[in-house]
Amino acid sequence: MLTPFVELDALLTDLATSARDILGDTYIGTYVQGSFALNAGDLNSDCDFVIATTVPPRAGHERQLRDLHDDIPARPGFWTRHLEGSYADAASLRTVDGLGTPWLFCDHGHRELIWDTHCNTPHTRWILRQHGITVDGPPIASLVDDVPPQSLRDAMRAAMPTVLADVAEWAPLDVAWTQRYIVTTYCRTLYTLRTAKVASKRGALEWALATVDARWKPLLTQVIEDRALGWDPTEPPRPGSLAETREFAAYVARIA
Missing domain, CATH: 3.30.460 (Beta Polymerase; domain 2)
Known part of the structure; x- marks a missing residue:
């Protein structure tokens, strides 16, 4: 198969x-x-x-x-x-x-x-x-x-500053799926910067859960557990999760 x-x-x-x-x-x-x-x-x-x-x-x-x-x-x-x-x-x-x-x-x-x-x-x-x-x-x-490792890292460094703005161009920020996608994208970006490899969405989230500061464990766990909910344009982000996502984005940018 x-x-x-x-x-x-x-x-x-x-x-x-x-x-x-x-x-x-x-x-x-x-x-x-x-x-x-x-x-x-x-x-x-x-x-x-x-x-x-x-x-x-x-x-x-x-x-x-x-x-x-x-x-x-x-x-x-x-x-x-x-x-x-x-x-x-x-x-x-x-x-x-x-x-x-x-x-x-x-x-x-x-x-x-x-x-x-x-x-x-x-x-x-x-x-x-x-x-x-x-x-x-x-x-x-x-x-x-x-693929040269530096090419992967360069692509992620170039993408990092505009991840939020780029996603907002095609995915509404008032939808729960978008909040999860943003967190996942930052995890995948950081994973590639650190390893010069590419991880799946879940793989990057699990790697981040074991790698980044424990302060982000609740956010990462929420994104992992909610993945099964899929796309629902009527489902808003969990209370406080979008603000937490923005803070996580700033954290990843600092440590990248």
Whole structure:
């Protein structure tokens, strides 16, 4: 099995087959990264994929891929609405020299593909290289070089000052899920700065629980225990948790 979910495995296999049929000889392979590659995927995760190509999708191929991703969320099932990933050309995927190159991107829960750098990060390459799951094609380690530790740390140092503002641009701060996401993001950022590795959301929270000052144990425990609640746009943050989250953000910035 590729993942713990039979339905998701079938969807990934179908995605790989469809992409191969559309892309023809420009198709290389389909791979899973993110939480499922880190052995931490669950029903509150999306499934992150990368489809490697010899060249960026050409106009005719792009139209067919757009039709494919417009259709998938309309199919029956749970996981059809929880895919996220990019079509990455092999040249820009191989090393961090390719950072900044837009890839054709399917955002979680969306039906319209866009050209974006969302997946084009050192983190994506590190997960693919170290833990990527091959759905179809050659081993992913043959397509992605080792990621320099400093590249991972530099990316996190650059992101740290604007985490709160960046999240607020797309996730409402008066929703409990957002509060949990912010705490988790700071934990993952700190983990990468300290280790030059990438942890799953839960893995980073558990690492932080054992690493940071004990003053933050209640906040981290709350986020871990509430993860199962998932996304509910009507659920406000627990009383006082958003203020505590802001203080935690300032603490992480100080010790990073």
